[in-house]
Amino acid sequence: MLSPGIISRPVYKGLAPDAHAKHNLIAAEGEGAAAVLDMAAKTPEGFFARSVILFCATGSAGKGYEDKLKALAPASYWDFPTIPTSIFRLKGALSTASMGTRLYVAGTEPFIASVMKEAIEAGIDYKSVITEHRGSAKRRVQCVHCKGFTENVTASPFVCSHCGLSLFVRDHFSRRLAAFQGVCVDAEAPGEVPPVEELYK
Amino acid sequence: MTMSTDIAVRVSEAETIAQDVKRFRFVTLDGSPLPEFSGGAHTVVTMHDGDRVRRNPYSLMGSPSDGSSYQISVLRTVDSRGGSAFMHDKVKTGSELMISRPVNLFPVDRRGRKHLLIAGGIGITPFMSMMLQLTREERPFELHYANRTAGRAAYVSHLQSAYGHRVHTYFDDKQQMLPLARLLDGQPLGTHLYVCGPSGMIDWVLKSAREAGWPDENVHSERFQAPPSGKPFTVTLARSKKTIEVAEYQSVLEAVEAAGVDAPYLCRGGACGQCETAVLSCEGTLKHNDHYLPDDEKASGKKIMICVSRIDGTNVVLDL
Numbered sequence: 438m439l440s441p442g443i444i445s446r447p448v449y450k451g452l453a454p455d456a457h458a459k460h461n462l463i464a465a466e467g468e469g470a471a472a473v474l475d476m477a478a479k480t481p482e483g484f485f486a487r488s489v490i491l492f493c494a495t496g497s498a499g500k501g502y503e504d505k506l507k508a509l510a511p512a513s514y515w516d517f518p519t520i521p522t523s524i525f526r527l528k529g530a531l532s533t534a535s536m537g538t539r540l541y542v543a544g545t546e547p548f549i550a551s552v553m554k555e556a557i558e559a560g561i562d563y564k565s566v567i568t569e570h571r572g573s574a575k576r577r578v579q580c581v582h583c584k585g586f587t588e589n590v591t592a593s594p595f596v597c598s599h600c601g602l603s604l605f606v607r608d609h610f611s612r613r614l615a616a617f618q619g620v621c622v623d624a625e626a627p628g629e630v631p632p633v634e635e636l637y638k
Numbered sequence: 639m640t641m642s643t644d645i646a647v648r649v650s651e652a653e654t655i656a657q658d659v660k661r662f663r664f665v666t667l668d669g670s671p672l673p674e675f676s677g678g679a680h681t682v683v684t685m686h687d688g689d690r691v692r693r694n695p696y697s698l699m700g701s702p703s704d705g706s707s708y709q710i711s712v713l714r715t716v717d718s719r720g721g722s723a724f725m726h727d728k729v730k731t732g733s734e735l736m737i738s739r740p741v742n743l744f745p746v747d748r749r750g751r752k753h754l755l756i757a758g759g760i761g762i763t764p765f766m767s768m769m770l771q772l773t774r775e776e777r778p779f780e781l782h783y784a785n786r787t788a789g790r791a792a793y794v795s796h797l798q799s800a801y802g803h804r805v806h807t808y809f810d811d812k813q814q815m816l817p818l819a820r821l822l823d824g825q826p827l828g829t830h831l832y833v834c835g836p837s838g839m840i841d842w843v844l845k846s847a848r849e850a851g852w853p854d855e856n857v858h859s860e861r862f863q864a865p866p867s868g869k870p871f872t873v874t875l876a877r878s879k880k881t882i883e884v885a886e887y888q889s890v891l892e893a894v895e896a897a898g899v900d901a902p903y904l905c906r907g908g909a910c911g912q913c914e915t916a917v918l919s920c921e922g923t924l925k926h927n928d929h930y931l932p933d934d935e936k937a938s939g940k941k942i943m944i945c946v947s948r949i950d951g952t953n954v955v956l957d958l
Contacts, residue, residue, distance in 0.1 A: 458851035459823075536825040537851035560751040560828015565853030 443608040449549065449570040452476040452541055454484055459537035461488035462530055463511075464552050466520060466544030467495045468572035470502035473543055477509055485509045489530060492516045493523040493548070496572060524551050531559035543569040547577040547588065550615035563612055574637040578606055579616040586616055591637045594622040594630055603630045606637070644684065644736040645672065650707065652731050656792040658714040659760065660726055661699075663707050664737060671705035675740035677768035678832075678860070681708060682738040682906060685724050691896065694721040695862060695906050697763035697834075698740060701770045708737070711792060713760035719864055719887050743910050744834070744860040746771060751828030753779040754821065756843055758835020762792055764860055765834065769801060784808040784816045784835070818843065822850040832858045863907045865889035865946045866927050874955040875899060876918055881953075890944035894958060901944065901958055908946035915944050915956050922951010 452472050455461070461484065465473050470492060477485070488511045494502060507514050517523035540561060542552045549568050556566050578590045585599025593606035597619065604619030611618070623630050647664035655661045666672060675698055685692040696710035712725040729735065744764050746753065753772055755765045762783055772779045781804060785791035788809055797805045808814040822831075831852065833843040840859045847857045867887045874881045875894065884893040891913055894901045904912040908928030917924065917940055926936045928943035935941050942956070 455851065457849050460851075531827060534827045535823075536827060536829050536856065537823070538827060539851060539853070557749075560749065560826075562749065562853060562855035565855045 443610075445610045445612075446608040447546070447549070447553075447568075447610055447612075449568040452543055452567055452569045454480045455539040455567070456481045456484075458539035459487065460534065461485075461539050461541060462491075462527075462534065463488055463541045464491045464523065464527055464544075464548075465506070465542075466493045466523070466548035466572075467497040469543030469545075469548070469569065470494075470497060470500075470506055472569040472571050473509075473541075474502075474505055476541075485511045488512055490514045491523050491526055491530070493518070493520055493544075495520070495545075495548075520548055520551060524555060527552060527555055528559075531555060531561075534559070539565075539567065541567045543571055545572045545575060546570060547575065547615070550577060550610075550612070553612060554615040557612060576606060576637050577616045578604065578619040579611070579614055580604055580619050582621055586614075587619070590617075590619075592633050592635045593637070594633060595619070644738055647672075647708070647735055647737050649729055649731055649733045649735070652729065652733075655711070657787075657790045658726075659711055659790070659792045660714075661709060661711045661792075662725070662729065663709050664735070665707050667734065672708055673739055674705055675702050675767070676742050677702055677746050677771035678744035678764045679740040679742035679767065680744075680764070680905075681710070681740055682903075683710070683725075684736040684738075685721060685729075687720065687724050687728065690720070691892070692719075692721045692724065693892075693895075693906060694725075697744075697767070697860075697862075699763050699766035702767050703774075711760065711763050715864070719867070721864075741904050741910075743905055744832070744858060746777070746832075747830045747856075747858070748775075748777075749828070750777070750830035750856075751826055752830070753777060754825065754829055754831045755779060755781045756816070756818075756821075756831065756833040756835070757781065757783045758833075758839040759785055759790065760792070761833075761835030761839075761860075762797075763834075765832070766793065768832070769797075773801075780804050780806065782806045782808070782816055782821065784810070784839070786810045818846050819850070822847055822852065828856075830856050830858065832860075834860045837861055837863065861907055861909060861929065863909075863927070863929075863946060865892070865906075866925075866948070868925065868948050869950065871922065871949050871951060872953045874953060875958040876955055877958055884948065889946060890942070890948060890956075894944065899958060903945055906945045908943050911943070913943055913945045915942050915958055916940060917942050918955040918957055920949055920951065920954045922949045922954065924954075925950050 490511045576590045580597040583600035587598040594603045605622040607618045609618040646667045650665045651663035680695045700709040714726045882897045904910045911930045927946040
């Protein structure tokens with residue numbers, strides 16, 4: 438349910454190389470690898486020699502993105518089995534990075550949000566991070582009532598995985614929590630839950 | 639900004655502190671406290687010089703939390719349109735002036751991990767209050783302060799005794815160059831850069847920072863640009879139904895104010911965007927001197943920043 442009035446809803450402008458960056462830190466997840474490969478057509482000479490690529494295959498496992506990303510010949514390349522393990526490595530990379538480093542993120546919204554949260558904690562302005570959404574539209578949602586997070590939400594309303602309330606998924610987004618907001622849908626008339634719509638497949 | 643929000647002040651101190659630089663301290667006429675501000679803020683001083691009214695912005699230099707007085711420093715500029723000369727020659731201890739409430743278009747970004755301050759000459763003034771705030775909030779900073787000569791450099795000994803090793807000075811006549819490339823290289827992630835000084839220096843720092851891969855979001859600048867002069871022309875104010883002359887050394891905003899029309903403004907230097915005005919028609923070419931409008935909007939001929947921009951032609955019709 439796209440509500441144009443909600444300004445916290447992130448906007449992803451698409452990957453584009455910063456020709457001046459001394460170092461590029463590129464984090465990709467799943468189909469986000471294809472966005473990195475597409476950007477490679479537009480990168481200036483020597484771009485990937487100044488780049489570190491962190492990749493987590495998730496749903497794209499078996500598609501061979503690992504070899505294609507390695508073929509870009511980045512200064513270093515790592516792949517990770519899960520999003521949390523890639524975020525752990527990203528934290529380390531950010532802790533030693535200096536100004537002149539540009540961060541790029543491509544993948545699903547929960548992945549972009551997790552990377553963005555680390556970037557903000559490392560002192561990066563979120564507006565300077567270059568992002569592209571690829572793959573599923575699934576969301577990470579926080580229940581505003583019990584504060585529990587539910588991962589991989591594809592429909593609204595959905596049942597909170599913690600407290601069991603039926604939650605309407607809003608476009609309200611928290612960069613600090615890296616999650617959208619879920620609000621009880623039947624508070625006024627308990628039990629009257631509107632039909633489930635698969636909005637975020 | 640209407641006159642009614644301005645504050646009446648008296649000059650309690652006027653002191654020469656470097657070649658062509660004077661410091662003024664203002665207190666309110668009725669003894670009431672002045673508003674608190676934040677580091678980097680400025681005030682607009684209204685000067686009545688005979689029939690002529692000038693309004694110039696000056697950075698507030700004192701402690702942001704000290705409402706007992708405000709301090710500004712004024713450089714006498716060679717190509718002065720008269721404002722800085724008026725402050726130097728006519729404003730003395732006991733003089734009364736009107737000043738605007740503080741406006742901050744050059745604030746500290748509190749998300750920054752470190753703050754790199756680069757000042758050229760009189761561009762030191764916004765950093766005086768900024769450094770007091772950064773110190774109080776225990777945020778790491780460095781000041782790099784360039785001047786033509788030691789005699790022209792304001793507040794150097796004060797800054798060195800207050801901030802010690804965090805202050806670095808460079809003097810042109812001693813062939814000391816501000817080591818910009820080195821400063822931009824290897825700063826910790828989350829460093830924010832702030833530059834204030836002559837236009838050429840600001841351009842150099844902004845360009846160098848971008849070429850060193852700094853995101854625009856981490857680079858902040860403030861210019862105090864006097865409105866450029868040019869050939870006289872007339873302005874027709876469509877809503878006020880008036881046609882007025884803009885003289886060679888006058889800005890459109892000043893001419894509009896002199897005609898008794900209240901136009902919005904904040905910085906009076908082509909930076910903030912507050913005075914953006916729609917152009918209804920123009921007999922001539924718009925001469926954009928601002929740093930606010932994007933190039934496509936400048937080219938569209940539909941908008942003008944009346945504090946610094948003018949026309950090369952005979953008449954322009956504005957939606958005012």
